[in-house]
Amino acid sequence: xQVRVFVTPRKxxxxxxxxxxxxxxxxLGFKNVSDVKVGxxxxxxxxxxxxxxxxxxAKKMCEQLLANAVIEDFRFEVDxx
Amino acid sequence: xKWGVVRFPGSLDDADSIHALADVMGQTAFxxxxxxxxxxxxxxxxxxxGFSYGDYLRTGAIARFSPVMExxxxxxxxGGLVIGTCNGFQILCEAxxxxxxxxxxxxxSFICERVTLRVENASTPFTCAMKQGELLRLPIKHxxxxxxxxxxxxxxxxxxxxxxxxxxxxxGRETEAANLNGSTRAIAGVANERFNVFGLMxxxxxxxxxxxxxxxxxxxxxxxxxSVR
Numbered sequence: 001x002q003v004r005v006f007v008t009p010r011k012x013x014x015x016x017x018x019x020x021x022x023x024x025x026x027x028l029g030f031k032n033v034s035d036v037k038v039g040x041x042x043x044x045x046x047x048x049x050x051x052x053x054x055x056x057x058a059k060k061m062c063e064q065l066l067a068n069a070v071i072e073d074f075r076f077e078v079d080x081x
Numbered sequence: 082x083k084w085g086v087v088r089f090p091g092s093l094d095d096a097d098s099i100h101a102l103a104d105v106m107g108q109t110a111f112x113x114x115x116x117x118x119x120x121x122x123x124x125x126x127x128x129x130x131g132f133s134y135g136d137y138l139r140t141g142a143i144a145r146f147s148p149v150m151e152x153x154x155x156x157x158x159x160g161g162l163v164i165g166t167c168n169g170f171q172i173l174c175e176a177x178x179x180x181x182x183x184x185x186x187x188x189x190s191f192i193c194e195r196v197t198l199r200v201e202n203a204s205t206p207f208t209c210a211m212k213q214g215e216l217l218r219l220p221i222k223h224x225x226x227x228x229x230x231x232x233x234x235x236x237x238x239x240x241x242x243x244x245x246x247x248x249x250x251x252x253g254r255e256t257e258a259a260n261l262n263g264s265t266r267a268i269a270g271v272a273n274e275r276f277n278v279f280g281l282m283x284x285x286x287x288x289x290x291x292x293x294x295x296x297x298x299x300x301x302x303x304x305x306x307x308s309v310r
Contacts, residue, residue, distance in 0.1 A: 013184070013229060014184075014187065014263065016186070016187055016189050016263075017185060040138075068142070068182050070182035070231065071182045071229055
């Protein structure tokens with residue numbers, strides 16, 4: 001099974017990278033762009049009996065290592081195909 | 082006094098820290114390899130600056146899982162003195178031995194400057210040789226030193242006196258310009274609730290010899306030495 005994890009700067013936390021990218025997009029003419037956030041995309045294969053089991057493990061991984069709850073939010077997708 | 086300086090893969094300031102402690106401060110200082118679990122009788126453990134594990138994932142996030150960190154956490158839980166400078170501060174936050182986190186500087190650029198800091202709490206083992214409100218000049222060199230913590234936690238830290246150092250201007254005033262990395266509430270150094278773990282982004286070990294621009298870093302080491310007497 002494949003797990004895809006998305007880590008983004010937490011709401012309310014200053015995201016200077018997102019702000020810099022947003023400024024550049026505006027310069028390029030994409031004036032309708034707002035709330036840009038720059039984060040991380042992590043993907044891995046996991047050997048699990050069910051998508052639920054993979055989800056439960058992925059959640060623990062995010063909480064313990066992949067994201068820092070003080071500054072980051074996370075969400076993930078489990079692809080059981 | 083015996084000092085253990087941890088060396089992680091990617092540590093940079095370990096040798097300079099040992100030099101500052103042993104050659105300048107006259108202490109017994111030795112290196113602790115990150116795979117060791119014994120702290121070899123150290124009375125204070127120093128986590129140095131650098132780029133442990135290449136700053137992969139987040140600064141300090143991987144180093145936190147080094148075998149030595151389990152011993153450091155136990156040592157701290159027993160009241161042992163732990164100080165983390167720069168990357169060491171980042172590791173202590175990732176290990177939850179200190180509150181908050183350090184993230185990308187407001188300017189997105191790496192900052193290498195000498196800054197002025199104000200001592201906000203002089204009754205800790207890390208500041209007891211200084212006066213309340215005393216100004217220090219120390220160098221900083223980091224890309225990710227913007228201190229962040231949840232607002233309710235910050236309020237509690239202010240109340241308990243856990244905010245130890247703040248970035249200020251040469252007259253000791255908090256200004257936006259003096260807060261180079263954009264840290265929340267201009268925070269440069271914090272302690273835990275028990276005041277036996279201290280982390281700071283500035284480098285005391287690089288300010289111990291006048292020929293290299295200043296000696297204010299000695300005051301932090303001197304405080305720790307006096308606190309265990």
